[in-house]
Amino acid sequence: MEQSTTLVRLASMLDNDFYKFTMQCAVVSLFADVKATYKFINRGGHRYPPGFGQALRASVDAMAELKLQPDEKEYLHTTCPYLSPAYIDFLAGYKYHPQEVRIHQEGEELEVTVEGYWFRTILWEVPLLSLISELFYILTGQKRIADVDIERRTAKKIHLFNQLGVTVAEFGTRRRHSFEVHRLIASTLKKHHGNSYIGTSNVHLARMTGVKPIGTHAHEWFMFHGAYYGFKMAGGLGLENWATVFQGDLGVALSDTYTTDIFFQQFNKKLSKLFDGVRHDSGDPIEFAEKTITHYEKLGINPLYKFIIFSDGLNPEKVTHIAQATRGRIGISFGIGTNLTNDVGLDPMNIVIKLSSIQAGNDKPIPTIKLSDEKGKYTGDPEMIELAQKILGIPVDPA
Template sequence: MLPKTAVHLTSILDNDFYKFTMQCAVAQLFPNAKARYAFINRGNHDFPPGFGIALRQAVDAIATLRLCKEEKQFLLSNCPYLSPVYLDLLEGYQYDPTEVDIRQEGTNLQIHVEGYWYRAILWEVPLLALVSELYYELNDLPRDPDEEVSKRTANKIISYNKLGVTIAEFGTRRRHSYKVHRLVMEALKQHRGESFVGTSNVHFSMLYQMKPIGTHAHEWFMFHAAKYGFKLANALGLENWVEVYRGDLGIALSDTYTTDVFFRSFDKKFGKLFDGVRHDSGDPLSFATKTIEHYKRLGINPLSKTIIFSDALNYGKVIPIAEFCKGKIGFSFGIGTNFTNDAGVKPMNIVMKLVEAFPEKNTWIPVVKLSDETGKYTGDPAMIGLAKQLLQLT
């Protein structure tokens, strides 16, 4: 009989910030929409016997979490663009474990989430964090000592300080464990210098008194494709984001249907309204070149804008990007797994994606993500083919 695991979440804010910003926008604009998510085991990891049972226990325990008064006050003070109506909604929100279906057959794990989009949207990151932590615990995989994890993190941020770049921590979804994540945050805060500017994790933002970082994810544009069609997804996704946030949270994610398609919609209006764009797939130097040229065509000085690079980064990858962008365009970096799962064990390669959307008074529609790297395409093959045809992608 599998022992009851000690792995659990301690705060409803232990999640990426863009989940809350999107939840706020969804509740305002699409309160009747529904969504389905699926776990994707990219690394083909084998899960030990009883893993599904242990994960079920951890998921059921999440239902006890509530937004406390101190957490609500933190959001009120640091995120004025989140409406009071939304914060009241979040205060009354609780995870519903019946929205999560977990099945294990042999070493194969399946996880599906279904519910109203404004509710189901918060599940992705906590589920991935729980899967990762449970995987190491139940496989009894030893990690490096605390002191070594802290020292390694300190050396990294010291190196980034010497390089003269700004870095944010983006590693909740694939962290080794909550404890390792906290060790990393403590080291980053202690040795932050001018480089460390914050974290995407709202719980740790509050714990270490810094503003949370993030805007929106691929699912924002994927839903818009389901509701309005592939050709209008980027433009209306951006338009609706502006409608809710009126110029705040101004970094646009560009690669849901490839950057080339995104820039067809990213006209001078959006170029001026948004502070910059985020790179999440494909060659970063090619992306930077395209972005710089696009801003110049719009008559916008690229140095007044910022690219956030966030695709599986480490120090070695950051150096050439920084050298290329310096003096051409503003830039910063979001680093995830290399911070929160550099603990002496192999990081997992797992994701959870929106797979179907149910726009109001519609039907379930498969959604896809194409990205700038064909190996990262996700979704129904037939729908991927349709998207490529409609968007004139070869």
């Protein structure tokens, strides 16, 4: 097959991470007039072969054919009662508009941007990344290990998690090797789950395998609030707006959009009591756990009634280390991505797509940024990053 005609098709409108749908529900409810721009970031410096941009274009164009099916709509009504009937009706009428995605390849470099109303463009990130990842392995001719070996590796991991007595969800849609591998992983986890495997972020595979779809919100929710309302308001107001839409459901707060220290300054007693727990996604996990426990104790909240979902680059060794260090001090759970869905004997890709700007009504576009607890993961306009650091009191590195 010629590279320019290589086509990867998504399995379903629901072949996406759950937090994209929950955030879309909130955006439709609160911010329907906001426009957004997303940009692809090639963190791993991957080199894309000739024809890659054309193949990605063809796969993106094919997404226009996707539509929520009647049985999928009923599944959302039954399984996700916190998604409003109005939103589910909206999703039933939603179709991807490929013209919202710009793809350009220059030599071995790839540029991808997405522009349009936020309530529409919010669904593009995860499918685009999964398409880029799957096409990369196809067009570079890399061969993975056999299915039986993938099953063996996955079963060994879930057996370890059962021995550790921890709960684990699969979070690996974005950088999976392929849908075929992802489906194999999902079925293997279900087969060997014991008490550990509790669900997947991929809604289509959750439905297909009869497990819980898992997710709340992502960094872009707080990146928007920081750009639109101000960095000092982003954490608190972002969570207040989330609670307004979901009334206490989906109560896991992402902590590191503007660093964990700033998050805990804004995570007041009301929010700490309202939200069931927090998610760790960058920086040292043990240090984060200590800060979280201390935060709850200072507010008179028993940490054992709350929990942390760890989700930053996890593998079985890291899960074991974190579990041993935090067991019996606070509730813990784990979201594991690439180590489950792209542990196939090849190097996983290091790629992301981030919200880069927002525009409300006739206002000028405002750059969005993410600071994270690792400076290497700072993303966005450098001047805006420096401004946020000054406003929030985060030390700025000398030039």
